Amino acid sequence: MRHTTQIFQVSTLYGAATLAAALDAGLFGPRGGARRVLLVSNNAAVPETALRLDEMRGYAPTAARFDAVVSWNEAISPHHPSSWGPRGHDTVLWQRAFRRAWGIGELDLIELAVESIQVNPARALAAIFSESTIDVYADGLMSYGPTRERLPLAMGSRVRRLLHLDLLPGLRPLLLSEFEVEPVTVPDAAFREVLDAVAADAADDPRLAPVLAEAPTAVLLGQYLAALGILSAEAEEDLHVRMLTGAARAGHRSVVLKPHPTAPVSYSAALSKAAADAGVRLTVLDAPLLAETLYQHCRPELVVGCFSTAMVTASAYYGVPVARVGTGTVLDRLTPYANSNRVPLALIDHLVPDLERDGTPALVGPAPETLGPLVRAIGFCMQPRTYPELRESAADLLRAGGPAVRYVPDLRLAELSLPGSRPRLRAELQIRRAKRLLRRAATRRPA
The missing domain is CATH 3.40.50 (Rossmann fold)
Structure with missing residues (x-):
């Protein structure tokens, strides 16, 4: 059988x-x-x-x-x-x-x-x-x-x-x-x-007790951008400091940093100094726990991150307001354009308030009607050969201006000959392509 x-x-x-x-x-x-x-x-x-x-x-x-x-x-x-x-x-x-x-x-x-x-x-x-x-x-x-x-x-x-x-x-x-x-x-x-079952299993973890004793009202979500080569270690350290500074400016006096589970251990003196300067109690939960376990036991009033999925789960499953820090920095440095982190980054950048621009932390609600066309436009620009049928709708969205322009840089527009690209940049790219073709032809020509 x-x-x-x-x-x-x-x-x-x-x-x-x-x-x-x-x-x-x-x-x-x-x-x-x-x-x-x-x-x-x-x-x-x-x-x-x-x-x-x-x-x-x-x-x-x-x-x-x-x-x-x-x-x-x-x-x-x-x-x-x-x-x-x-x-x-x-x-x-x-x-x-x-x-x-x-x-x-x-x-x-x-x-x-x-x-x-x-x-x-x-x-x-x-x-x-x-x-x-x-x-x-x-x-x-x-x-x-x-x-x-x-x-x-x-x-x-x-x-x-x-x-x-x-x-x-x-x-x-x-x-x-x-x-x-x-x-x-x-x-x-x-x-x-x-x-809930995962959180219950972690209730007696001794590393959780010191965090709860500090009664943190804000959670800072670390990511592993340096390990992925998206940011330098110094830039990622600065990102965490910016998160803490933003939480302090929003009135939080006890915060906890939750590093990403797969990120290398890195906790710098710069973050401790920033906390001391801001008069904030900082604890680091360096324990093998999901961020969602922390939400369950800590009941925070704010979750701050860059573009972590745990930001959206905080809002969707725990009703915790969220705010973002540093998405613009990462958008400028994320390569190649087809990097699979691009859509998650754009979603957080588009939907979540910016803590550094006095955005009020908020819950992430249902997707607005404009979000689907925006995601499809970015998806086409990331993988044009896979989704050629999305070209026209992407071109229409870019032609209309609006949020789409923020997520597709000039170089990508020129590479794909999309609206908004600069004629001079397109011409430069065409010259480069022609030179590459000539070099290939020369190397293949029999002696």
Whole structure:
């Protein structure tokens, strides 16, 4: 008798919580209808020195929904999950090896649920289990942006659903829309129940007690922009200082910095000095906890960040007003233009008040009608070959001016010959292209 095994690939606790909520909501069928395997991947630059998923508080009750847990890092050791993929003619051998290692019958059906299908390890899994159906789940704001890389037709056509949190009600995800993949929302109630269970598991964490004792009213969300090469370490340090200064100016006298779980440990004297100068009590929650766990126990009055998804979850699931700092700085430095952080950054920049410009912190409500066209215009400019049908609507939006102009710089406008580009810049680009073509022709000419 053929059985079905569902493999759920995950690299973050937030992603695991999203999958857990989808399971609880019945989006993967009834419990017992298939064997469920949680495949954990640590994608940090140096996995051996990074926080493991099973070290996060709340992991145990989340993982209890699965019948088995296996490590992708161990399975492909010594290779790195982000860089390793099978050679084309080796996929059958790898599938046979993984079926044996993970206790999957030779004839059992495989269903995959993966994150970031465009890159490894999801892409490697899809290639190895080439007969499987694929569900893609998105654990944050990136679901609203375009597919990062063009997928082979044979792979994209296997994707059945895009599971995502309804963080911005009314905004339809652009991810995988080129394959007409149906977006399916993970119910808010199911996700909140999972977050509550994660928070309850962390209630006795000794590192949480000192933070609660300070009764912070504002949470500063650190990100890992320096580790990704988006900002320098000094610029990221300055970003945190700006967050603290903004919170102090808004009247908060006790704040907590919540570093990103996968960010390298970095806490500078500059932040302590800024707190002292502003007369603010600063605590750092350097513990393996989700930001949402902090919201549950701390009940803050303000959450400040740059463009973290945790800003929107604070608003959507905990009713906490949010404010942004530094989105303009990151917009100026984010490269290449197709960087997958661009749409999340634009969404926060467009929807969340700027704390440094005296913006009043606010809740993020449903998406305005203008947001969908704006996201599609940015998506076209990021991936014009994938979404050529969006060119005209993007051109119309740019021609009308307004917010779209802020998110598409002159160089990108010129590269795509879109309205608003400067004729001189377009001419310079055409000359450069012509010179490149001439150089290529010269190198190929026989001696």
